[in-house]
Amino acid sequence: MASSTPPAHCTLTATKPYHNHHLQHPHNRHRHHPTSSHHHQSWRPPQVSLHNQASHAAACPGAPPPAVARPAFPCLSDFSGCRSTRSVSKMHFGRPRSTTNRYSAAAEEALQLVLSRGCEVSNIDNILVDFQPKLRASDDYTFLLRELGNRGDWVNAMRCFQFAITHEKRRNEKGKLASSMISTLGRLGKADLAKHVFDVAVNEGYGNTVYAYSALISAYAKSGYCDEAIGVFRSMKGSGLKPNLVTYNALIDACGKGGADYKKASEIFNDMLKNGVLPDRITYNSLLAVCSGAGLWEVAKSLFDEMVHRQIDQDIYTYNTLLDAASSGGHVDVAFEIMAKMAAKSIFPNEVTYSTMIRGCAKVGKMDRALNLFNEMKLAGIKLDRVSYNTLLAIYASLGRFDEAFAVGKEMESMGIKKDVVTYNALLDGFGKQGMYDKVKELFAEMKHGNLYPNLLTYSALISGYCKGGLYKEATEAYTEFKRQGLKADVVFYSNLIDALCKKGLVESCALLLDEMMSDGIQPNVVTYNSIINAFGQSGNVDCVEAQVESSNLLTYTDGKMAVKEDDRIIEVFKQLACGKPGNVKHEQRARKDFRCVLGVFRKMHQMEIKPNVVTFSAILNACSRCNSFEEASLLLEELRLFDNQVYGVAHGLLMGHNEHTWSQALSLFDEVKRMGSSTASAFYNALTDMLWHFGQKRGAQLVVLEGKRREVWENTWTQSCLDLHLMSSGAARAMVHTWLLNIRSTLYEGHELPKLLSILTGWGKHSKVVGDGALKRAIEALLVSIGAPFEVAKCNIGRFISTGAVVAAWLRESGTLKVLVLQDDRSFSHSTSTRFDLLPNLQPLPLL
DNA sequence: CTAGGGTTAG
Numbered sequence: 001m002a003s004s005t006p007p008a009h010c011t012l013t014a015t016k017p018y019h020n021h022h023l024q025h026p027h028n029r030h031r032h033h034p035t036s037s038h039h040h041q042s043w044r045p046p047q048v049s050l051h052n053q054a055s056h057a058a059a060c061p062g063a064p065p066p067a068v069a070r071p072a073f074p075c076l077s078d079f080s081g082c083r084s085t086r087s088v089s090k091m092h093f094g095r096p097r098s099t100t101n102r103y104s105a106a107a108e109e110a111l112q113l114v115l116s117r118g119c120e121v122s123n124i125d126n127i128l129v130d131f132q133p134k135l136r137a138s139d140d141y142t143f144l145l146r147e148l149g150n151r152g153d154w155v156n157a158m159r160c161f162q163f164a165i166t167h168e169k170r171r172n173e174k175g176k177l178a179s180s181m182i183s184t185l186g187r188l189g190k191a192d193l194a195k196h197v198f199d200v201a202v203n204e205g206y207g208n209t210v211y212a213y214s215a216l217i218s219a220y221a222k223s224g225y226c227d228e229a230i231g232v233f234r235s236m237k238g239s240g241l242k243p244n245l246v247t248y249n250a251l252i253d254a255c256g257k258g259g260a261d262y263k264k265a266s267e268i269f270n271d272m273l274k275n276g277v278l279p280d281r282i283t284y285n286s287l288l289a290v291c292s293g294a295g296l297w298e299v300a301k302s303l304f305d306e307m308v309h310r311q312i313d314q315d316i317y318t319y320n321t322l323l324d325a326a327s328s329g330g331h332v333d334v335a336f337e338i339m340a341k342m343a344a345k346s347i348f349p350n351e352v353t354y355s356t357m358i359r360g361c362a363k364v365g366k367m368d369r370a371l372n373l374f375n376e377m378k379l380a381g382i383k384l385d386r387v388s389y390n391t392l393l394a395i396y397a398s399l400g401r402f403d404e405a406f407a408v409g410k411e412m413e414s415m416g417i418k419k420d421v422v423t424y425n426a427l428l429d430g431f432g433k434q435g436m437y438d439k440v441k442e443l444f445a446e447m448k449h450g451n452l453y454p455n456l457l458t459y460s461a462l463i464s465g466y467c468k469g470g471l472y473k474e475a476t477e478a479y480t481e482f483k484r485q486g487l488k489a490d491v492v493f494y495s496n497l498i499d500a501l502c503k504k505g506l507v508e509s510c511a512l513l514l515d516e517m518m519s520d521g522i523q524p525n526v527v528t529y530n531s532i533i534n535a536f537g538q539s540g541n542v543d544c545v546e547a548q549v550e551s552s553n554l555l556t557y558t559d560g561k562m563a564v565k566e567d568d569r570i571i572e573v574f575k576q577l578a579c580g581k582p583g584n585v586k587h588e589q590r591a592r593k594d595f596r597c598v599l600g601v602f603r604k605m606h607q608m609e610i611k612p613n614v615v616t617f618s619a620i621l622n623a624c625s626r627c628n629s630f631e632e633a634s635l636l637l638e639e640l641r642l643f644d645n646q647v648y649g650v651a652h653g654l655l656m657g658h659n660e661h662t663w664s665q666a667l668s669l670f671d672e673v674k675r676m677g678s679s680t681a682s683a684f685y686n687a688l689t690d691m692l693w694h695f696g697q698k699r700g701a702q703l704v705v706l707e708g709k710r711r712e713v714w715e716n717t718w719t720q721s722c723l724d725l726h727l728m729s730s731g732a733a734r735a736m737v738h739t740w741l742l743n744i745r746s747t748l749y750e751g752h753e754l755p756k757l758l759s760i761l762t763g764w765g766k767h768s769k770v771v772g773d774g775a776l777k778r779a780i781e782a783l784l785v786s787i788g789a790p791f792e793v794a795k796c797n798i799g800r801f802i803s804t805g806a807v808v809a810a811w812l813r814e815s816g817t818l819k820v821l822v823l824q825d826d827r828s829f830s831h832s833t834s835t836r837f838d839l840l841p842n843l844q845p846l847p848l849l
Numbered sequence: 850c851t852a853g854g855g856t857t858a859g
Binding site: 183214217218221245246247248249250251252253256280281282283284285286287288289292315316317318319320321322323324350351352353354355356357358359385386387388389390391394420421422423424425426429455456457458460461464490491492493494495496497498499500502525526527528529530531532533534613614615616618619622679680682683684686687 | 850851852853854855856857858859
């Protein structure tokens with residue numbers, strides 16, 4: 001039964017959440033207001049590359065094959081970094097264009113006039129009429145509309161464009177104006193309007209140029225509409241135009257934005273080579289960006305090497321993008337190495353470099369390192385900019401260190417950078433996560449008072465925060481306001497909300513929301529489903545799971561076209577929750593339902609072609625731990641083997657205490673997991689060990705934990721004097737305690753002294769997501785008591801158990817100690833993993849002193 | 850035509 005081949009799509013390998021991402025129009029996601037500080041970013045001097053590009057063309061005649069073999073395609077078979085849904089539209093206002101002053105003084109004067117007179121449309125018309133005799137050809141007008149665009153004022157830019165077009169007779173000049181307008185709109189995230197300008201231009205006979213097509217492709221790229229960009233590219237070829245380097249670069253860029261599709265990017269790259277267009281530095285930088293977004297660190301690395309081989313200069317963009325690929329892919333150490341080598345190539349880290357690295361550190365939980373980088377940055381004389389400040393503030397806010405977060409806010413303002421929506425969103429999210437709702441309300445009011453417009457993310461943080469705290473009335477109010485603003489929910493909004501409700505055990509409400517989102521045209525993604533599966537794997541808080549989950553739409557929903565869309569279902573759900581629902585189900589009944597539901601949800605994912613990933617796997621393993629019995633857990637895994645025999649075969653095999661074959665499969669699975677970020681990997685190891693421990697497979701648990709340690713899944717867990725368990729689940733931590741003590745015992749056996757002080761850290765409060773959750777500490781305390789280990793809670797740190805080397809040594813020498821330390825399986829099997837003694841610490845009897 | 854920031858599962 002378990003030997004069938006898994007369906008092709010159904011591997012453990014991660015899918016990108018944005019695979020089903022509902023793309024929104026950028027102006028919905030980013031509500032920019034004319035007063036928003038985004039429009040007033042400081043102007044930066046143009047970046048000048050010292051490298052000579054012409055030399056490459058000379059060095060690379062024809063289209064040489066890649067000097068370095070890149071992984072064959074499709075090489076998307078790992079998990080790394082694929083959980084990033086990095087933003088689709090990043091608008092960089094105020095970034096200078098490389099204008100070479102082709103405009104006249106009159107144009108400059110007109111611009112100042114327009115700017116000084118404000119945004120009234122009639123103003124610009126009058127000014128343009130006044131200046132018309134003095135303004136020359138397309139150059140002056142393109143200058144004007146670009147400058148207006150740089151200030152976010154697309155309305156006046158359009159006005160200016162329209163005026164210029166009607167006063168220009170030459171087709172060529174009209175074409176230039178159109179391309180300019182399209183690219184300006186593109187940079188402002190107005191892809192639809194850009195398309196409109198393009199269509200008009202083509203219809204009127206001046207838009208059929210490589211420039212206009214390239215500009216439109218770029219506009220789509222900026223908004224993350226990769227498929228649309230490719231469509232434009234095709235129609236361009238169809239109308240007989242030859243794409244040039246810029247066209248190709250823009251198209252590759254598009255692949256990096258709308259979900260980082262390296263396969264597409266690579267196809268475009270090949271097409272480019274085939275058509276004799278030589279890639280340049282920007283081509284490679286864009287390819288690197290695709291890798292970074294797609295989590296393809298290995299590919300990024302070979303592209304980087306390929307640049308060297310092709311003698312294409314590397315610049316600060318190259319390095320920053322490479323660093324991003326490394327650090328967001330979990331290779332922070334590698335990123336640091338690369339960063340250290342930059343100066344030798346005369347490419348000096350800038351604020352982008354630092355904020356990239358800082359974010360990379362923060363992402364993998366290395367907060368100390370992240371904070372250190374800020375100091376380093378200041379020492380290097382690099383000024384923190386808006387992004388750096390917001391990043392720093394967000395780190396503190398996410399850690400619940402609000403005093404420090406506010407201090408950063410103060411410093412930022414003292415540097416003349418006002419708090420923006422991003423700043424407030426970070427604070428709101430932080431306070432919401434800590435359940436400090438008064439602060440949330442206060443900040444939300446303050447934000448509005450400061451004329452900042454809450455956006456989708458603001459409301460998302462508010463609403464899910466309130467839901468987590470059971471403040472459904474507040475959630476309803478926030479949601480109503482959200483709708484009133486004309487904002488539209490997206491998949492992340494829903495996933496976040498669903499997760500919040502799942503965490504409260506309200507699975508049935510989640511089912512309703514799932515319906516709602518789909519009837520709204522938003523496809524759930526793997527994150528959405530993982531949240532739901534996680535709900536089944538959680539121990540506490542499941543106080544209201546309804547009996548009829550099985551019959552709910554959670555499992556029976558079949559397609560996206562739900563009947564009529566009544567009023568808002570979300571409000572309905574909140575209302576029901578607000579008045580409190582009946583229906584606590586008896587414990588056993590619930591558990592049995594859960595077990596079936598997990599399968600049901602998994603099948604649903606399969607049916608909807610949403611690829612499960614490691615997080616799904618971890619969630620399922622956690623759900624296994626919540627199963628009523630060993631039999632249920634093994635049945636669940638057995639069933640899941642039909643979908644993915646490798647992954648679930650390993651879990652099943654380990655649970656059953658199977659033999660060497662299972663173990664070798666497990667090892668290759670571990671290898672695969674290792675290629676993901678450490679937090680993903682540790683979650684996996686935690687879940688797996690927990691399940692094994694829970695069902696009494698303690699030796700198996702120990703082996704897994706040892707593998708995890710060997711692969712450095714949990715950072716610096718283990719020295720002679722200190723065992724740090726703060727990143728571990730309770731099962732993993734307990735298996736680790738045994739193993740560590742046995743290891744210390746071997747040290748003793750070998751005749752070494754123990755350190756003076758021994759400590760075990762459980763990270764109470766400090767590292768938990770919610771301050772004060774001491775579950776791990778309690779589990780470890782109970783374990784230490786039960787095995788009679790002579791540790792006690794440290795006075796200064798209640799999450800730390802300490803003892804002296806001498807006391808522990810004496811205890812280890814006691815005759816009964818070895819027996820309690822050596823893990824025994826609760827169940828005996830014929831082919832047990834216990835054959836793998838070689839991996840375990842030395843179990844020789846200790847010589848008496 | 851190229852680089853960093855705010856949200857989701859573990």
